[in-house]
Structure formats: structure tokens, C-alpha cells
Amino acid sequence: MAYIILNKNHLFNNLDIISKSTKTRDKIALVLKDNAYGHGLLEIALMAKEYGIKRAVVRTSKEAEAVEDFFEYILVLAEVPILASDKIRYTINDIKSIDKFPTGTKVELKVDTGMHRNGIDMSRLKEAFIKIKDAGLLLEAVFTHYRSADELTSEWFWQKENFKKVKEISRMLADELGFDALRFHSSNSAALFREGSFDEDMARVGIAAYGCLELPKALCVDGFKPVLSLWADKISSRELKQGERVGYGGDFKATKDCIISNYNFGYGDGFFRVCADGYKTPKGIKIVGRISMDNSSFITSDEKLLIFDDARVVAKYAKTIGYEILTSLKPEIERRVI
Numbered sequence: 485m486a487y488i489i490l491n492k493n494h495l496f497n498n499l500d501i502i503s504k505s506t507k508t509r510d511k512i513a514l515v516l517k518d519n520a521y522g523h524g525l526l527e528i529a530l531m532a533k534e535y536g537i538k539r540a541v542v543r544t545s546k547e548a549e550a551v552e553d554f555f556e557y558i559l560v561l562a563e564v565p566i567l568a569s570d571k572i573r574y575t576i577n578d579i580k581s582i583d584k585f586p587t588g589t590k591v592e593l594k595v596d597t598g599m600h601r602n603g604i605d606m607s608r609l610k611e612a613f614i615k616i617k618d619a620g621l622l623l624e625a626v627f628t629h630y631r632s633a634d635e636l637t638s639e640w641f642w643q644k645e646n647f648k649k650v651k652e653i654s655r656m657l658a659d660e661l662g663f664d665a666l667r668f669h670s671s672n673s674a675a676l677f678r679e680g681s682f683d684e685d686m687a688r689v690g691i692a693a694y695g696c697l698e699l700p701k702a703l704c705v706d707g708f709k710p711v712l713s714l715w716a717d718k719i720s721s722r723e724l725k726q727g728e729r730v731g732y733g734g735d736f737k738a739t740k741d742c743i744i745s746n747y748n749f750g751y752g753d754g755f756f757r758v759c760a761d762g763y764k765t766p767k768g769i770k771i772v773g774r775i776s777m778d779n780s781s782f783i784t785s786d787e788k789l790l791i792f793d794d795a796r797v798v799a800k801y802a803k804t805i806g807y808e809i810l811t812s813l814k815p816e817i818e819r820r821v822i
């Protein structure tokens with residue numbers, strides 16, 4: 485199998501940049517969903533704790549449970565509660581789901597300000613607040629998610645305006661219904677850096693912490709360093725004579741005599757098969773033939789192969805985004821922290 489190296493200095497460097505924008509580490513809620521974007525949930529949680537991150541955002545209760553000891557606050561984005569824990573908050577994504585939450589659950593209300601994916605409709609805020617009160621839930625925060633924070637359009641401003649209205653109405657409703665003061669949050673990585681002066685209670689930061697933020701040039705933020713690199717060990721080497729072919733279907737044909745080696749990784753590890761078409765490693769080493777389940781060949785005889793150290797580069801070959809390259813890496817791959 486391939487192995488992953490996680491660079492702690494790079495993670496801390498990225499968190500330094502992020503905390504300059506949030507002004508304090510306490511307002512960073514590190515997004516750890518999907519195995520910490522493929523990096524390894526426990527490995528990243530441990531480093532984040534060491535850095536002084538107190539808040540985490542996850543997708544499931546299972547993830548929340550796994551990192552409960554590392555953080556003071558955990559927000560679950562997409563599950564109705566199955567754990568009784570003082571640290572864990574659950575998201576209300578739909579007005580109809582309010583009845584499913586046990587009395588006393590700490591909840592955060594997601595509001596749809598224009599993405600039209602999850603969250604209650606802005607026009608139904610009052611109804612949601614009343615239902616939450618009747619159900620005896622502890623509403624702590626109201627939040628939203630932007631659909632275009634990473635795009636150079638005015639859409640983000642429009643959604644921000646909508647959320648501003650949501651905040652005003654929510655404050656009034658909280659007063660009226662006797663809720664405690666609410667927290668508000670809306671920024672993912674892209675929105676945080678678009679925001680000249682961040683003034684919310686928390687930012688939900690994922691991809692920037694992992695060093696793979698992708699923004700148009702005009703919105704670009706310098707200094708982030710990818711945390712994850714993927715490596716593999718050599719299984720075998722051989723001399724290939726001119727005209728000989730490699731791998732399934734013999735897709736690659738040697739135009740001259742060369743040495744090739746086969747490495748212990750493939751699409752079974754979560755590396756995209758489509759990358760066989762022209763992929764070169766950061767050292768410029770060419771892939772040859774098809775990517776097999778657990779084997780891939782390159783024109784080199786190196787013992788260890790650095791496959792990639794920036795998921796965004798691989799993403800270009802696979803016509804996707806860095807997020808997909810990272811989250812495709814199998815949890816079984818060994819993670820080593822340096």
C-alpha cells in the first residue's frame with residue numbers, strides 16, 4: 485500500500501495564517517469531516533489539539549465520538565443525535581427534523597440563505613424557533629453556508645446580505661422567546677479570506693488548514709502549504725527493451741531501452757486511474773501504462789516514490805478538485821507524521 489506523510493509544520497503554518505484572520509485560535513472550528521479530508525481523523529485531531537484548536541466540525545456522530553477528548557466543542561453537520569455528550573452540537577438541517585431531536589439536545593440551526601441544499605428557509609425562521617422551543621432543544625447558534633465564496637462573482641455578497649437579515653431576525657426571536665444569546669457563523673475557508681474584517685463567532689475552516697485552498701488569482705491568499713504527501717515503496721524493477729510494452733493492455737510502449745519500476749500503490753489506495761494519462765510526479769518522473777489496483781509503474785529505479793505533494797496538481801489530471809483527490813485516499817493507508 486501507499487503511505488501518507490503529514491507535515492506538522494505545514495499544518496501549523498496554515499493555522500497561523502488562519503488565526504491571523506480569525507484574530508484568535510478560539511474562533512477556528514477545524515473541519516474534520518470525511519477522515520479530515522482524507523488526512524486521517526485522529527492524526528489531525530491530535531495535532532490540532534497540540535496547536536490549541538478547541539473546536540471541530542464533523543459529519544457524523546461516529547467522527548464526533550472519535551475526537552471527543554481532543555476538543556471542547558464539536559459540531560455534527562449531518563446527523564440526528566445518537567450521543568449524549570455535553571460537547572457535541574447537532575445541526576438542524578430541515579424544519580421537519582426538529583421533532584427527532586431528544587429534549588435537551590444542544591442544536592445549531594442551519595439556514596438556507598441561497599445555496600438551496602440544506603437548512604431551513606429564511607422565511608420560516610420564526611416557525612423553526614417556536615418548534616425548537618416547544619421541543620425543549622438548546623439552541624446555541626444559527627449558521628449558513630455560501631455557495632460561491634470561492635468564485636469571483638457578486639453572489640457571495642448577496643448571500644452575506646441574506647445572512648445579515650437572518651442574524652437580525654434571529655436576535656429578535658431569541659429575545660422574544662427567551663433563548664440565551666446566540667452565536668453566528670457562516671465562513672468556510674474561502675469566505676474567511678474574502679472577508680476583510682472577520683467579526684463572527686467562529687469560522688468553519690477545512691481546505692485552507694490542509695493547505696489546498698483553490699481560489700481565483702484576485703482572491704488568492706499566499707503562504708499555505710499542503711500538509712499531505714503520498715508515497716509508495718518499490719516492489720520490483722526491470723529493464724525494458726525498445727518496443728516492449730507495460731501493464732494491462734500493454735498501453736505503454738518503450739520508444740527506447742529504459743529502466744522501469746513498479747510501486748506498491750494503485751486505484752485500490754484511492755489514487756485516480758484516469759491520472760495514468762500523462763501524470764508526472766513532483767520530481768518529473770513519468771507514469772507508464774495503466775494504473776492497476778495495487779500496482780503502478782514509473783520510469784525510475786528509486787526505492788521510494790513521492791507520488792504527489794499537492795492534491796491540486798493531481799486534481800488537474802483527473803479533471804476534479806483537490807478535495808476529491810484527498811477524500812478518496814483510503815483510511816487504511818498508513819499515516820506518518822513528521
Ligand SMILES: *Cc1c(COP(=O)(O)O)cnc(C)c1O
Nearest residue numbers: 515629672673688689690691692
Ligand atoms: C465542508 C464544510 C466547510 C469547510 O469548507 P472548506 O471549503 O473546506 O473550508 C464549512 N462548512 C460546511 C457546512 C461544510 O460542509
